[in-house]
Amino acid sequence: MTLFDRLKADAAPQWADYTRHSFVEQLGAGTLPLACFKHYLVQDYLFLIQFARAYALGVYKSHSVADMRQSLEGVKAILDVELDLHLELCGSWGMDRTAIENAPEDTPTMAYTRFVLDAGMAGDLLDLQAALAPCVIGYAEIGARLAAEDCDDDANPYQRWIREYAGETYQDLAGSFTEWLNGTAEQVMTEQRYPRVLSLFEKACRLESDFWQMGLNVKD
Numbered sequence: 778m779t780l781f782d783r784l785k786a787d788a789a790p791q792w793a794d795y796t797r798h799s800f801v802e803q804l805g806a807g808t809l810p811l812a813c814f815k816h817y818l819v820q821d822y823l824f825l826i827q828f829a830r831a832y833a834l835g836v837y838k839s840h841s842v843a844d845m846r847q848s849l850e851g852v853k854a855i856l857d858v859e860l861d862l863h864l865e866l867c868g869s870w871g872m873d874r875t876a877i878e879n880a881p882e883d884t885p886t887m888a889y890t891r892f893v894l895d896a897g898m899a900g901d902l903l904d905l906q907a908a909l910a911p912c913v914i915g916y917a918e919i920g921a922r923l924a925a926e927d928c929d930d931d932a933n934p935y936q937r938w939i940r941e942y943a944g945e946t947y948q949d950l951a952g953s954f955t956e957w958l959n960g961t962a963e964q965v966m967t968e969q970r971y972p973r974v975l976s977l978f979e980k981a982c983r984l985e986s987d988f989w990q991m992g993l994n995v996k997d
């Protein structure tokens with residue numbers, strides 16, 4: 778069994794809370810209030826800036842050029858691809874880059890991003906990967922499921938978002954992240970350290986759920 782499969786099985790309740798959160802189900806149904814989505818997306822932009830730093834920390838924590846390149850792919854995917862989605866959608870509501878970047882970080886944004894950065898700073902590359910994994914792999918799973926359930930039809934106001942995460946570019950990114958995580962585990966994982974790695978993964982899933990909830994808590 779690969780590390781990712783084991784983590785997902787052992788953290789099944791946290792994974793389900795995250796990937797089947799009411800925010801996700803409402804987004805898939807197209808019934809999510811726009812005010813909830815807007816708050817979420819602006820916070821997600823701020824979140825991604827910190828996540829780019831976390832991948833950059835992955836470069837620093839790498840011992841091989843191959844690992845450095847994988848971390849760099851994470852930085853590039855955020856700065857060159859994912860943030861453009863956010864700028865495009867926020868732009869359609871009249872928010873420009875400066876307005877987004879000047880928005881104050883909400884507490885769940887700070888909690889999640891600083892948790893991941895600390896996991897990486899205090900630990901090694903595998904600890905950092907375990908804390909990063911729910912983000913990229915979870916969104917790929919959510920996007921693929923919503924698209925498979927035909928939630929991305931023209932009637933859904935969140936079609937663009939769903940298609941971004943269901944699309945080949947994001948799916949490939951998540952696939953190579955999963956292989957990378959499993960490959961690191963093959964080199965450094967021991968039974969003794971597994972509980973700590975699982976704990977990082979579980980916490981990241983909980984922080985993902987809190988991030989969705991932050992969006993839902995907005996009153997329109």
Ligand SMILES: Cc1ncc(CO)c(N)n1
Pocket residue numbers: 821824825859911912913916985988
């Ligand atoms: C909170 C959060 N988790 C995961 C992703 C996927 O990159 C994202 N954009 N935002």
